[in-house]
Amino acid sequence: MHRNRGSWGFQPEDTLIEDSGEFPSSLELNGQKTELLAGCAMDVPGLSHRNEDVTSESWRKHRKHVFVLSDAGKPIYSRYGNEEALSSTMGVMMALVSFVQAGGNTIQSIFSDEHTVVFLQQGPLVFVSVSTTHQSEQQLRGELLHVYHQIVSMLTQASIKRIFEHRKNYDLRRLLFGSERVLDSLLDVMDFDPSFMLSAVQCLPLPSSSRDILSNILQKSITPNLVFSFLIAQNRLVSIVQEKTVAEDTRLKPSDLHLLLNLIRASSAFQAGEIWMPICLPLFNHDCYFYAYVANLDPPECTICLVLLSTDKEAFYAMAECKRKIEQAFMSQNALECVANSQMYCVEDVGVNNLRHFLYKPSNVMEHHRQLPQFTCPEMAVPYKSQEERIRLLDLYRNMHNRIHSTSRPLKLIYHSADGETLLAWVTGKFEMYACFTSLVTKKSAISELTKLLRWIKKEEDRLFICHLPKYSTTSQSGRVSTDRGRSDRANASDAGFMSLL
Template sequence: MSGFLAPPGFGSAPGEASTSDLPGLAEPHNISIQQIELPEAEPIEESALERLAHYPYQVFVLSEYGRPIYVSCGQEEQLCALFALIGIFVNRVRHWSGDMLHSISSRNLHAHFLFRKPLILCIVSKRREQLAAQLDVLFDQIVSTISRKQLEGVYEKRGDNYDLRRLLQGTDKYMDSCLEGWQTDLSQISCAIRVFPLPAPERDFLSTTIATTITAAAPEGVLFGIVLAHRQLVSMVRYKKYTINPKDLHILINFVSNNSTISVCPIWTPICLPYFNDNGFLHAYISSLWEGSAAYLLLLSVDRNAFNTLNTIKEGITEKLKANTKLFPGIESAISTQQMFQISNIGAGSDAMWNFLYKNRSSQQVCLSALRPPIVNDEERQHIVRTVGRLYGVLKSVEGTRVIYMRRKRDVLLVRAENSYDLQCILSPFCTPANAWILGDKLLKALKTHEGKHFITHTLSF
């Protein structure tokens, strides 16, 4: 399409300036009009699709009726045709064969689909690792806001064309964060919980204080008392034998990490924990454990009117903690400094081990090493995240895998998968298989020695 630029007054309407008003331009043939080329108006969806190609992954959520709900790039309205195409792919397979479309792969691009009535979720990624798990976690994040029962009933009550974004308003940051965790958070990639490093006496004192304060107040309906700090679990107490799944804990961690209001004042919010009860809500009291603290106390109750009672309990917990001048300073210092496991704890030869991840399979808890040279910058950290993701993909896809030793140009990988634990180590490229195995044994012994600091070995009940 071509266009032109005209001087002021050219083609003017009656009453506006005309060429006769301009000196030297009274005669039409004296007017010089510069011809320029204007670009074709690009369709919005086409330009949006081109931008998507630059992302390493993209996630889409839509209703089974094709209505856009969420896209990780935040451009739902500009990608309506793409949402419709995803819906057609999934629904055609369902209607033709009664089966579910799970994945489509090309050489450099992988699409995975998940149908959880009434939602369709799709991830398109340049990497193939754990795509199904990422969609599962995102669906759980949605259910934490709208219970499964509400989700299934909303379209029956309000029709197929209902825009679910009305009920999910303000929750995009939580969905964005849970997806970002797959690129940065090794505990999420390993489907486990990081325990905040804290000496056993201090952790026991904290847990006992929470449990006894709740017991003394005898509130109706309190099920869990949890302390989180820096996206890690510090302490947890529970009512009788109730348990909480690590995936539900990740939902709570995600909520706390993305809610700045909590550091200013306590909040009271309903939240659905899908692995505890995906059809109902618990009510969460969340507050800083003490003023200015990076540790947060969560009290979960089935009583929607328990805010004042739980606020009183929190004040009692804080008062008792501060009253212990022997143990409280240690808790306060640990929360502010966050000391991770040092590889030097394993003794001689530790320089050859650069990084590790240890997962206790029964407790679903992980311990990560502190960063040390040569792993110091963001690129090297991302290299670790990608490596761990690939290794977990191998362990899940190849059943019975017990040991992996892999020499690469920049490092050596050692994986030991036992019934009770998984151990992944990144070592110097000069480390032999025998030395790698010896270092792995030393690490396991060191972890056992420091178990009370880096793992929660028992959970108090009230």
């Protein structure tokens, strides 16, 4: 039996076993101890590079390296190669950081003819990106910040700080062991997913009537201390409902959803059935855990996923009951069929001449759009089918994004003619758009075609975006319910079972 607290509040994170660095090796699921084996739910590029020879030419030729180390110089993570083999390299990086700090400054970046080296220090952790791409310093630092947030999502910022205050030379790999695939996956997906560049989430195109049915079912299937309910399909957001008091104090950021989606995508444990685990959403509250119930609704395909976030660490059975009610309602209304049959649209569906691809991020889709920025884009088509070409196109978009959002000289419109395509970036008070045309399109023609594209998007708006954010109440208390990031009851050490999932 679970207590109804009448309001929801966070559990402060104090769950790490700092002296031993150990985690429980199993979780209590449905009253039985179920071992969760390491694995990967998808072919994550780069996992084969874990033991790559760091003296080889192939290691040096990677387009982007990412290193994580402690401010004591202890290696924590390397995108390519073994951290131990790179300990001397990371030692040099830390020496640079310390040398500049000794002069009362903070090292930001180093530029050479072929490489850009960007540094980011967050508390006791130092992040370094060594890139041969044309990304700006700001964009590379943003990617490092995502890596930091992914680590925080597993350990919380409070725990990281406390560990290194207690023991400055602590080897954080002991707590992150097995999570390398999560960080690898994050870095891979950032290369070809525009969600991170736009700071927005992509929704699965769905008729508004079908989306409303799904949202209404989630809205009615609630339990005390349930804060968010997500339905995810094909790694895209289908529906989200939330406790109505959330908006009064804070809001869910796209970055937190990106981290959650990456965690689900990178681990095969989430295909094992019902999973109950602590997870921190760093931009929502970087010091406390939510407790996530994750279940696939269409085994064995595992393309439709239900995620319920609670603030009660004892709420597994309550969440499982919510899932049962949701499944029953979905079955009785045949609601998941529309999700299973939904397809991403292609650029030919738009009917705009010479258009190859586009990214569109509105500013006013719904009343609370700032809570959940969204974007839409068609499936990649020829000539951007290969991963290499997809990355190349996104690099072009990144260059346009950097120029149009320049802090020194922001722009409203950019027309750029590249070797194989023509690009146009356009930012107004209502939208932000990046479009790719064939190479011979003139500026005047491109703007004219974009006007047609805007009409098509307006017509399809209800299908492409979540235009209404359903809410519910799990408490009968009147007035404002606090989302106090407080320091109430400390959680038990046995709750820190995150790494056993990986």
